[in-house]
Amino acid sequence: xxxxxPLFIFAFLPVVWLGFKAIGIRxxxxxxxxxxxxxxxxxxxxxxxVHLFWLIGSIFANxxxxxxxxxxxxxxxxxxxxxxxxxxxxxxxGGFKYSGFATESLATIFGLSLQPPSFLLPLAISFFTFQQxxxxxxxxRERRMIARPLEYALYVSFFPQLIAGPIVQPGEMIPQLQSKxxxxxxxxxxxxxxxxFIIGLGKKILLADNLAPIAxxxxxxxxxxxxxxxxxxxxxxxxxxLQIYFDFSxxxxxxxxxxxxxxxxxPENFASPxxxxxxxxxxxxxxxxxxxxxxNYLYIPLGGNRLGFLRRHSNILITMxxxxxxxxxxxxxxxxxxxxxxxxxxxxxWRFSRVQLPFEVSWLLTFVPVTLCWTFFRAExxxxxxxxxxxxxxxxGWASTDGLPFIExxxxxxQTEAWKQVHYSIHYxxxxxxxxxxxxxxxxxxxxxxxxxxxxxTSLLVVLLFxxxxxxxxxxxxxxxxxxxxxxxxxxxxxxxxxxxxxxxQATQFIYFRF
Amino acid sequence: MSASKFLKxxxxxxxxxxxxxxxxFCLHLGQPWxxxxxxxxxxxxxxxxxxxxxxxxxxxxxxxxxxFGFDSELLxxxxxxxxxxLAFNVTxxxxxxxxxxxxxxxxxxxxxxxxxxxxxxxxxxxxxxxxELAIWAPDFFWDLTWKRKAMYLKYLSWRKVIxxxxxxxxxxxxxxxxxxxxxxxxxxxxxxxxxxxxDYQGDVPAYYNYLTINRYGDxxxxxxxxxxxxxxxxxxxxxxxxxxxxxxxxQFVNWTRSNNIRVFMSWIPMARNEKxxxxxxxxxxxxxxxxxxxxxLNLNFLGNPEDFLVEIEDLYDTxxxxxxxxxxxxxxxxxxxxxKAIANTGDSNPSSSN
Numbered sequence: 001x002x003x004x005x006p007l008f009i010f011a012f013l014p015v016v017w018l019g020f021k022a023i024g025i026r027x028x029x030x031x032x033x034x035x036x037x038x039x040x041x042x043x044x045x046x047x048x049x050v051h052l053f054w055l056i057g058s059i060f061a062n063x064x065x066x067x068x069x070x071x072x073x074x075x076x077x078x079x080x081x082x083x084x085x086x087x088x089x090x091x092x093x094g095g096f097k098y099s100g101f102a103t104e105s106l107a108t109i110f111g112l113s114l115q116p117p118s119f120l121l122p123l124a125i126s127f128f129t130f131q132q133x134x135x136x137x138x139x140x141r142e143r144r145m146i147a148r149p150l151e152y153a154l155y156v157s158f159f160p161q162l163i164a165g166p167i168v169q170p171g172e173m174i175p176q177l178q179s180k181x182x183x184x185x186x187x188x189x190x191x192x193x194x195x196x197f198i199i200g201l202g203k204k205i206l207l208a209d210n211l212a213p214i215a216x217x218x219x220x221x222x223x224x225x226x227x228x229x230x231x232x233x234x235x236x237x238x239x240x241x242l243q244i245y246f247d248f249s250x251x252x253x254x255x256x257x258x259x260x261x262x263x264x265x266x267p268e269n270f271a272s273p274x275x276x277x278x279x280x281x282x283x284x285x286x287x288x289x290x291x292x293x294x295x296n297y298l299y300i301p302l303g304g305n306r307l308g309f310l311r312r313h314s315n316i317l318i319t320m321x322x323x324x325x326x327x328x329x330x331x332x333x334x335x336x337x338x339x340x341x342x343x344x345x346x347x348x349x350w351r352f353s354r355v356q357l358p359f360e361v362s363w364l365l366t367f368v369p370v371t372l373c374w375t376f377f378r379a380e381x382x383x384x385x386x387x388x389x390x391x392x393x394x395x396x397g398w399a400s401t402d403g404l405p406f407i408e409x410x411x412x413x414x415q416t417e418a419w420k421q422v423h424y425s426i427h428y429x430x431x432x433x434x435x436x437x438x439x440x441x442x443x444x445x446x447x448x449x450x451x452x453x454x455x456x457x458t459s460l461l462v463v464l465l466f467x468x469x470x471x472x473x474x475x476x477x478x479x480x481x482x483x484x485x486x487x488x489x490x491x492x493x494x495x496x497x498x499x500x501x502x503x504x505x506q507a508t509q510f511i512y513f514r515f
Numbered sequence: 516m517s518a519s520k521f522l523k524x525x526x527x528x529x530x531x532x533x534x535x536x537x538x539x540f541c542l543h544l545g546q547p548w549x550x551x552x553x554x555x556x557x558x559x560x561x562x563x564x565x566x567x568x569x570x571x572x573x574x575x576x577x578x579x580x581x582x583f584g585f586d587s588e589l590l591x592x593x594x595x596x597x598x599x600x601l602a603f604n605v606t607x608x609x610x611x612x613x614x615x616x617x618x619x620x621x622x623x624x625x626x627x628x629x630x631x632x633x634x635x636x637x638x639x640x641x642x643x644x645x646x647e648l649a650i651w652a653p654d655f656f657w658d659l660t661w662k663r664k665a666m667y668l669k670y671l672s673w674r675k676v677i678x679x680x681x682x683x684x685x686x687x688x689x690x691x692x693x694x695x696x697x698x699x700x701x702x703x704x705x706x707x708x709x710x711x712x713x714d715y716q717g718d719v720p721a722y723y724n725y726l727t728i729n730r731y732g733d734x735x736x737x738x739x740x741x742x743x744x745x746x747x748x749x750x751x752x753x754x755x756x757x758x759x760x761x762x763x764x765x766q767f768v769n770w771t772r773s774n775n776i777r778v779f780m781s782w783i784p785m786a787r788n789e790k791x792x793x794x795x796x797x798x799x800x801x802x803x804x805x806x807x808x809x810x811x812l813n814l815n816f817l818g819n820p821e822d823f824l825v826e827i828e829d830l831y832d833t834x835x836x837x838x839x840x841x842x843x844x845x846x847x848x849x850x851x852x853x854x855k856a857i858a859n860t861g862d863s864n865p866s867s868s869n
Contacts, residue, residue, distance in 0.1 A: 186518075187518040187519060187522075188518045190518070191518035191519075191521050191522055192518075194522075194525075195521075195525075481518065483516040483517065483518060483520070483521035484516060484521075485516070485524055487521070488521055488524035488525040488528050489524075489528050491525055491528075491529075492525055492526075492528035492529035492531075492532050493528075493532055495529055495532075496529065496532035496533060496535075496536055499533075499536075500536060500673045500676075501673055
């Protein structure tokens with residue numbers, strides 16, 4: 001079930017929310033938790049019920065492990081349980097996610113005929129595994145039982161954040177579940193949650209899903225071996241850079257909004273990353289909860305910046321490469337992660353120079369490399385990525401001239417024959433939309449390349465000019481909700497625009513669902 | 516602002532935006548739009564033909580393979596019925612096609628439905644049809660049930676709505692009307708008549724238009740084959756008959772029965788080509804599904820798909836459009852089967868039907 005699925009919006013969410021409100025009036029807090037847990041499991045099992053087995057099994061095993069850690073808190077066995085738990089989690093994650101990639105790699109390197117195992121990756125395994133590792137570590141560090149079984153199960157399974165994060169630390173959520181006021185949401189939270197959910201929905205449906213075809217077309221052509229012009233390639237890459245931001249931040253904001261509807265405040269996952277003025281700044285703003293996870297549970301344990309210059313930079317490279325691998329079992333993700341590590345290292349070197357660049361230059365030096373790196377993230381394989389870089393460099397020309405010979409050909413025909421040819425193009429090359437939408441104001445205005453350009457630039461402007469909703473909707477000092485007419489207008493505009501577009505939109509799954 | 520006030524503002528502004536959208540939608544309906552006003556003019560010309568016929572009539576309706584696939588003059592001379600070819604485009608919704616017949620058919624008429632195979636399986640409005648009908652048949656929208664209205668709106672392009680609104684304002688200023696040159700219905704009929712009499716001197720404005728149909732509503736074409744495509748004619752899939760088609764055809768058949776109008780189903784002309792294999796289990800099953808469906812409505816098919824296979828050289832400009840000669844042969848193949856069916860189902864003499 002997806003957050004923008006009508007079934008979710010008009011059936012699942014109202015039923016779960018009304019049930020939650022009804023339960024919260026009289027019955028104990030644990031019943032509210034149980035109700036949300038049940039709803040979360042239904043949500044998770046909706047598409048693939050069998051996956052629930054892995055989720056519940058993982059919750060059960062990790063909770064037992066946390067009990068073992070807590071019971072042996074004064075003996076060295078606690079650490080053994082912690083390490084054992086982490087290894088078990090990573091083995092399961094690795095088994096599902098990387099065994100195929102590892103087998104293929106071994107077969108390629110050693111020329112073996114190995115058959116990669118094939119099984120369906122349990123949805124959100126990367127997210128719930130990391131969240132549980134952070135719970136085990138926190139239990140070990142705090143030397144106490146942090147949550148009761150139901151609280152723990154809901155902490156892992158809470159449906160707004162279960163599928164694609166944010167990766168919540170125990171301290172960010174469990175105290176809220178243990179609060180006496182849990183189950184009694186106030187109107188402020190509901191209004192703010194609704195507003196964030198709508199803004200996220202708009203980002204996903206109106207922006208991300210409209211950018212997707214532009215990126216898909218460019219990368220699809222490269223995948224098929226068709227040459228594309230540099231203009232098309234840059235447009236496609238920019239579209240993807242914006243698509244992935246809007247797609248993922250949309251999910252996060254919808255998750256935040258849904259959390260608030262149930263009185264739970266989840267951590268913010270994006271802080272306008274494309275406004276960053278350095279790579280370091282970018283990684284403080286992009287997928288914040290994952291960055292924090294890797295920083296706290298990998299970079300710092302590796303030694304962080306405490307063991308000298310070389311170790312610091314190798315730690316950055318290792319951390320970012322593993323972060324890349326976390327996204328998927330593909331060489332392209334490893335290279336993407338490594339490239340990000342390299343950029344971070346370069347950024348740290350640059351800091352030594354203490355040279356202050358103008359705002360615009362800093363922004364470009366951040367945005368362009370980050371965008372270029374998305375090529376590895378989006379390409380299906382390394383060869384495709386290299387081909388795409390080649391197209392970006394203009395090896396197939398700067399602008400497409402595909403249409404020109406046809407126009408020249410049409411000019412050479414008499415009027416009736418020209419019409420016949422145009423008719424074929426309408427029927428067989430899918431020119432209908434162009435003709436339908438492109439009249440009067442000039443075909444250019446609604447023509448595909450022009451529309452793509454408008455969509456990409458509009459989206460970029462939204463990224464650069466609009467404040468992030470969570471900050472915008474909160475008072476800066478006391479953190480209370482800040483409701484304005486502007487927010488109300490924006491939300492109602494988004495709902496109306498989604499309704500108008502509902503027939504023609506091609507809603508796609510959230511990109512981060514596959515991780 | 517308090518949360519409750521915020522929610523009130525949210526509701527009020529949503530209502531305002533919705534009202535604006537409804538207003539824009541209403542404003543855009545019926546706006547001529549190049550080159551689609553040519554389709555509007557084809558319809559005007561066909562309606563004129565339909566209004567002009569007298570006596571027992573055979574109404575042909577389907578997709579463009581019907582528009583291109585018949586020699587109605589021949590059909591008329593061999594059956595004694597008047598013939599009007601109302602067919603237009605495969606994407607037109609089935610209820611629209613049937614409504615076109617309902618406008619003109621009268622007791623003792625005959626309807627032949629060589630529906631494109633895809634029309635049996637379609638459970639949506641095509642974007643093309645939704646956009647087109649909003650331009651030149653806005654009444655179609657208003658006549659739909661609420662459920663169908665919602666479905667129709669789902670397939671209407673919002674860009675088209677904006678473009679239509681531009682056209683509306685342009686029409687007010689006059690410039691767009693000049694640019695679009697949508698003809699008044701009277702002018703369309705006058706030009707069409709002049710064309711049928713060989714007196715029309717003006718330009719033929721586009722490829723498919725009211726000046727490329729003859730006085731029966733058939734497409735006027737040559738034997739010149741412009742383009743020949745390969746196609747499986749939607750017989751090789753496994754899709755079930757759509758509820759939409761089931762509902763529409765059932766309603767139409769009920770209407771024809773209550774008006775003493777006979778309906779015959781027919782197969783479209785299909786070219787032998789590598790994508791089509793009528794012996795393939797999928798094709799056999801699909802044909803069987805279509806037949807079972809029409810059998811359930813007590814509708815007879817005229818002949819079998821094999822009877823209407825043509826050679827790829829018989830195609831005019833698409834895999835569904837026949838050349839003039841092939842259209843004549845297609846009609847000749849159908850005539851004996853049709854005459855037999857007419858005789859089996861009632862009076863075969865149209866003049867005695869009056």
